Amino acid sequence: MEAAHRRVARDLADQIAAGLWAPGDQLPSRASLARHYGVHEQTVRLAMALLRSRGLIEGEQRNRLYVAHPPVMRTLIAPDRDWPHQTEQIAGGTWKAGEQLAARLDVPLGTTLHHEALECLDPGGRSALIACTWWRGKRRPHASYAAEIEVMQLDEPQAHALGLTVDTLAYRVMRTRLDAAGQPTETADLILPMDRWTIRL
Known part of the structure; x- marks a missing residue:
């Protein structure tokens, strides 16, 4: 069974790939995402850490996060x-x-x-x-x-x-x-x- 934070990260990554959020767009707050997915805020924090490690989002962990610009070729x-x-x-x-x-x-x-x-x-x-x-x-x-x-x-x-x-x-x-x-x-x-x-x- 897929861990909750991986499920949230996969769904957010799919939405970013589909263009729902453009590079530079601010993501919803962790509290808002936790309510949307029906999970604890710590689960959202883990999902965000996973997305940051993949270079999909950027920003300081304790502040608002943004969709990352694609890596420079x-x-x-x-x-x-x-x-x-x-x-x-x-x-x-x-x-x-x-x-x-x-x-x-x-x-x-x-x-x-x-x-x-x-x-x-x-x-x-x-x-x-x-x-x-x-x-x-x-x-x-x-x-x-x-x-x-x-x-x-x-x-x-x-x-x-x-x-x-x-x-x-x-x-x-x-x-x-x-x-x-x-x-x-x-x-x-x-x-x-x-x-x-x-x-x-």
Whole structure:
């Protein structure tokens, strides 16, 4: 059975998608919505938190909320460029190289790697992409890079970090930095939601 706050959030999201409220419109008060749906105000608060995490509404939690403007579409043209805005580390530590990472970094299977996952924020403080990086030993400068692109579905941690639903489609850019001799120095997965990005290489 669907939780009450998820039912309220789904109905409000459907109404926003149908154009009942336009970007910038103020939503009814929580008390009004609670009466309309026949639920407790705390249920409405949970529904609003869910809608905020998905980027559908904006505003301070204790004040009135507004329908969010659609996220800005960005174009990725340089996968090797460092993110120019604020980042927040969401994971870090060591990682054992599985088959794919071992091949990408040209290291033996099971090699201990350093790992870092960053949530990259746009100038407005919204999640724009996730960058997961792995490297062996000390980080070294690189001379070039190679990149491959595929389409994937977000898993639960990725979706949570980006404020989206599980199984949302995203681009996965697998970028490997190389030294002057062509040897890998580090590899990264750049996770870019398809509703926020186009790619032009």
